[in-house]
Amino acid sequence: MPAAAYKIRIKLENKLMQKKFEKIISQIPDFITQDDEDFERTDLMIIELSKDPNLTFELMQTLLNNYEVGEIFLSSDSIDHNILTKARWAGAREFFGPNTEESEIKSALERFVLRQAKARAEDAPVKEGQVISVMGSKGGVGVTTIAVNLAVSLAAKEHNKAVALLDMKLFGDVHLFMEIEPSYTWMEITKNIPLMDASFLKSILTSAPSGVHVLPSPAYLPTHNMATPEKIERLFKVMSQMFDFIVVDMGHVLNQTTLKILEVSDRVFLVAVQNFPCMAKIHMMQRTFRDLGYPAREDIHIILNGYVKKANIDIEDVKKSLGQEVFWTIPKDYLTTISAINEGQPLAKIAPKKGITKSFKELAQLLINEPEERKR
Numbered sequence: 001m002p003a004a005a006y007k008i009r010i011k012l013e014n015k016l017m018q019k020k021f022e023k024i025i026s027q028i029p030d031f032i033t034q035d036d037e038d039f040e041r042t043d044l045m046i047i048e049l050s051k052d053p054n055l056t057f058e059l060m061q062t063l064l065n066n067y068e069v070g071e072i073f074l075s076s077d078s079i080d081h082n083i084l085t086k087a088r089w090a091g092a093r094e095f096f097g098p099n100t101e102e103s104e105i106k107s108a109l110e111r112f113v114l115r116q117a118k119a120r121a122e123d124a125p126v127k128e129g130q131v132i133s134v135m136g137s138k139g140g141v142g143v144t145t146i147a148v149n150l151a152v153s154l155a156a157k158e159h160n161k162a163v164a165l166l167d168m169k170l171f172g173d174v175h176l177f178m179e180i181e182p183s184y185t186w187m188e189i190t191k192n193i194p195l196m197d198a199s200f201l202k203s204i205l206t207s208a209p210s211g212v213h214v215l216p217s218p219a220y221l222p223t224h225n226m227a228t229p230e231k232i233e234r235l236f237k238v239m240s241q242m243f244d245f246i247v248v249d250m251g252h253v254l255n256q257t258t259l260k261i262l263e264v265s266d267r268v269f270l271v272a273v274q275n276f277p278c279m280a281k282i283h284m285m286q287r288t289f290r291d292l293g294y295p296a297r298e299d300i301h302i303i304l305n306g307y308v309k310k311a312n313i314d315i316e317d318v319k320k321s322l323g324q325e326v327f328w329t330i331p332k333d334y335l336t337t338i339s340a341i342n343e344g345q346p347l348a349k350i351a352p353k354k355g356i357t358k359s360f361k362e363l364a365q366l367l368i369n370e371p372e373e374r375k376r
């Protein structure tokens, strides 16, 4: 899709007019025509004045007020001055009658492109956030501990970074680790995908005292409004414009949703502990990722959690077995981690001086320093 592509939806009863618009639009490279399966926000909608014009005006106002549509052009078989005025009040940007020339339609579309280009330049997203997925090689290896404490360390005051934490594990417990009572989960997002923009997301995310913006997982099995790959893509697109870092608790299951998140991730932290079943599972995941073609090998980082120097499997063994370096180790400290979980507080709050907390701080610092180097 070209960078400046505008999504257009044409909904006309008058098939001749519909064809006329489609033909003109096909000649302008800035437009992409949306079909009914495409739930993304529409930049420009062309509709027809119905027999009851007030119905059309109401619909237009709803679409525009809910940000489902950027602009609306109106087409009608007859032109009445009164109606024209009302249509303008309802938000119609251009009005086409039965005798409107093709050249006039083309000029109206070009004016739209100019307006939009100006608007996009004015509020171009300032951020290009990094998506970090934390994925377990097995259950219970410390994914939530890592996702929560990494997010909190990234959001520490001294860094001044905007950080979001998403719990994409079914029946996940991120909110319990942070003692927050969220009103919404990612279910609300997937229900309202056409409305999704930064202001909608802000109203849905729960702010934790640490400054992290949390999107928890639903407490029941969603049978509809699932987080489909298309919805996930849209969610992460909007989030990466709002936040510097988006940390995701992925659990340890590969499914349609987690695979899509891996695809849009800048980094994937594969969490293991020092045992053979974990090594075997990471091996399988590495092969799966190679076959899929993503995530790229250089974006996959092995994190050894609960690390102890004197173990049957040491860092060198891991490196040999997996064919890649261990990116980070987090020391073993069961007592501190379980106290943090039971108090519903991040490690930085209950044990700021412990080695494990320091490890998260240093990892956050590395990630904050590194994006520029990675880009280079």
Ligand SMILES: Nc1ncnc2c1ncn2[C@@H]1O[C@H](COP(=O)(O)OP(=O)(O)OP(=O)(O)O)[C@@H](O)[C@H]1O
Pocket (backbone or CB within 6 Å): 136, 138, 139, 140, 141, 142, 143, 144, 145, 146, 169, 251, 252, 305, 306, 307, 330, 331, 332, 333, 334, 335, 337, 338, 341, 356
């Ligand atoms: N570095 C560590 N040292 C010792 N124990 C740890 C460490 N990290 C996590 N744990 C402990 O491991 C247990 C599981 O942690 P956590 O819930 O973070 O894992 P998980 O991978 O998210 O589990 P699940 O698969 O159930 O979501 C907790 O009891 C926690 O205290």
Ligand SMILES: [Mg+2]
Pocket (backbone or CB within 6 Å): 143, 144, 145, 169, 173, 251
């Ligand atoms: Mg977990």
